[in-house]
Structures are given as structure tokens and as C-alpha cells.
Amino acid sequence: MTDSSPEPRQTVDPANAELLKVIHDEHGPALNRFVLRLTRGDREFAEDVVQESLLRLWQNETILTTYSQDSTRAWLHTVARNLVIDDRRSSRYKREFQTDVVPERSAPDIFGPAVDKWVVSDALRSLSPEHRTVLVRAHYLGQTAVEIAHHEGIPPGTVKSRLHYALRALRVALEERGVVK
Structure with a gap:
């Protein structure tokens, strides 16, 4: 039997909070451009992937404690790439497609x-x-x-x-x- 109560909210110590802000400011724009290329310009999904990648970084104490600019950027890009791949392999993606033109409504059956x-x-x-x-x-x-x-x-x-x-x-x-x- 699983416990359906919400997980306790994690807190970030002030040093990590400042580091997360620095990482976001330093790597966020490049990561967003990278994900936009992977998603062929899907801005909303790219923003979601960037946010999820940064969230996973926040949850990964190892990366935060051993911070180096190059390894963090590589880690973020790998996580983002894997998130996009997972989404594209999902059944939701295979059944849905995006379009700018809404199809016409079907005519009533006479x-x-x-x-x-x-x-x-x-x-x-x-x-x-x-x-x-x-x-x-x-x-x-x-x-x-x-x-x-x-x-x-x-x-x-x-x-x-x-x-x-x-x-x-x-x-x-x-x-x-x-x-x-």
C-alpha cells in the first residue's frame, strides 16, 4: 500500500540557493537554445524541459557539492536531452500532433x-x-x-x-x- 500524502517540501540551504541562481543565469539561456533545437522550436515544451532539468539539478546534491562549470553544463544538457527523448518515445507524443490550423468540424450525418x-x-x-x-x-x-x-x-x-x-x-x-x- 502506498502513502498518498504529499512529499515533505525540500529546503535549499542559502549557499545552494545562490549557486542555483548562478547556474540558472549561467547555463539557462544556452540550455534553452539547445532544447529548442531538439524540440524543433516548441517553446512551451522547451521551457518545461529546462525547468525540469534545473529541478533535477536542485535535487541532485552530488552535482551541487562538486560544482564545476563544464561538468554542470554537460550534466544539464544530458538530462534535458534524455527528457526530450523520453517524451518523444511516449505514447502521448505518438498519438498527438501539433498544428496551427484547427480542422473543420465534421458535418452532421444526413x-x-x-x-x-x-x-x-x-x-x-x-x-x-x-x-x-x-x-x-x-x-x-x-x-x-x-x-x-x-x-x-x-x-x-x-x-x-x-x-x-x-x-x-x-x-x-x-x-x-x-x-x-
Whole structure:
């Protein structure tokens, strides 16, 4: 079982804080240019990579305690390069693409509803007249079982029974037409 509580916030001693500022000022612009080239000009992602690289430097006490300008620059560039490579290998990157042009919205399907109506009306015609009548009155006209019973001159229980069997028969008819499984 994992602990979902947030990690305690790390503190930076004042000497390391000043060193981090110096490293950021010294290496930040060059690192940003390097990452921009790797990301083909994606400024937002490049800024994220630079920030993550500096964060990892802050978390790595070894680099901070043994600071040298060349080794720190090489370390930052390696971390940034690996972050870009990891992102480009991720499934998110493979499924998404950037574009300046938003695609047009898809047009509504004008044929689908017409075909649906044709298939349903064909399936309804395959039902017995008694089943079709109660189904149409209940689901298309919105009548209650009592209203249908009064209009058809049959008991409400018969209406409910016919409606039940009509729905089952309609389902079979639609399955035969490949609509419902």
C-alpha cells in the first residue's frame, strides 16, 4: 500500500540557493537554445524541459557539492536531452500532433437518421398488427397502457403483455437486419 500524502517540501540551504541562481543565469539561456533545437522550436515544451532539468539539478546534491562549470553544463544538457527523448518515445507524443490550423468540424450525418428510420419502420412492418399498434401508441405517441386499452377496447393487462412481446419481437427483427446484437 502506498502513502498518498504529499512529499515533505525540500529546503535549499542559502549557499545552494545562490549557486542555483548562478547556474540558472549561467547555463539557462544556452540550455534553452539547445532544447529548442531538439524540440524543433516548441517553446512551451522547451521551457518545461529546462525547468525540469534545473529541478533535477536542485535535487541532485552530488552535482551541487562538486560544482564545476563544464561538468554542470554537460550534466544539464544530458538530462534535458534524455527528457526530450523520453517524451518523444511516449505514447502521448505518438498519438498527438501539433498544428496551427484547427480542422473543420465534421458535418452532421444526413443519411444516418434516414437509414435508421427506414430500418426501424421495416422492422415494425414485420410485427403483427396488434404488436405494432401497442408499440407505436406507447413509444411514438406516448400513450399510457390505460389510454391504449381504452382506445383499442382491450384490458390494460393485455396492453402490457402485448407491449412486452412486441419489444422482444422488434429486437429479433432488428437483429435479423444486423442492427442490434
